[in-house]
Amino acid sequence: MSKTAKSKTAATPLQPTRSRAIRKALVPRELIAHQIAGHLALDFCNTAGEHLRARPDELLRDWESFLRWATQVGLIGPPSYFELMRHPEPLDEIILLREAIYRIGLAVAGAGRTSRADLDILRRCANVPRPEIELNGNAGQWRPAPSHGSKQIGGLLAAEALSLFCSPRAARIGVCEGGNCGWLFLDESRGKKRRWCDMNDCGSRAKARRYYEKHKPS
Numbered sequence: 001m002s003k004t005a006k007s008k009t010a011a012t013p014l015q016p017t018r019s020r021a022i023r024k025a026l027v028p029r030e031l032i033a034h035q036i037a038g039h040l041a042l043d044f045c046n047t048a049g050e051h052l053r054a055r056p057d058e059l060l061r062d063w064e065s066f067l068r069w070a071t072q073v074g075l076i077g078p079p080s081y082f083e084l085m086r087h088p089e090p091l092d093e094i095i096l097l098r099e100a101i102y103r104i105g106l107a108v109a110g111a112g113r114t115s116r117a118d119l120d121i122l123r124r125c126a127n128v129p130r131p132e133i134e135l136n137g138n139a140g141q142w143r144p145a146p147s148h149g150s151k152q153i154g155g156l157l158a159a160e161a162l163s164l165f166c167s168p169r170a171a172r173i174g175v176c177e178g179g180n181c182g183w184l185f186l187d188e189s190r191g192k193k194r195r196w197c198d199m200n201d202c203g204s205r206a207k208a209r210r211y212y213e214k215h216k217p218s
């Protein structure tokens with residue numbers, strides 16, 4: 001499944017600091033990917049559907065979809081979305097980073113071996129200055145520089161991934177058992193029993209398959 005279901009949440013309004021024309025603009029509401037992972041770095045990995053396939057279903061199709069995803073997960077706010085939209089960048093580095101995180105995630109989940117080359121990609125991407133922080137009351141919000149949006153957002157994601165992989169919580173990383181789904185998640189359940197990205201998705205399809213196998217005519 002492509003997991004591009006529609007968002008149930010309302011579009012996020014722009015903060016009232018821009019011109020009147022932009023102030024009325026809304027970040028497009030169509031959801032890029034369901035956030036089921038329980039961790040930002042793993043949700044980032046899950047921006048490809050059927051991720052174990054040789055050619056996954058790419059959900060980050062362009063700069064806009066990447067910024068929309070970053071807004072939907074709360075990494076940037078609507079003002080940054082509109083600001084960075086005026087400075088489009090290629091996604092090659094972002095996809096390269098995502099796949100490196102994904103391969104390490106799979107390895108940590110028990111499906112492979114972590115490579116030094118992938119770790120080096122994460123360390124290189126994480127090794128950039130953090131974006132500015134905009135205060136909204138007492139809460140902070142990343143405000144990437146328009147000319148370095150890709151590098152700075154990538155840096156935040158790489159740092160999140162490294163913090164996870166180099167922590168005891170890494171032992172909680174699991175991978176969905178639904179065919180080629182391959183989505184990663186942080187399994188916080190007691191006894192680490194989670195098997196599916198989503199019970200209503202891969203879980204229910206597996207259940208339907210089991211039902212069919214049990215009841216099919218011999």
Ligand SMILES: [Zn+2]
Binds near residue numbers: 176196197
């Ligand atoms: Zn799944």
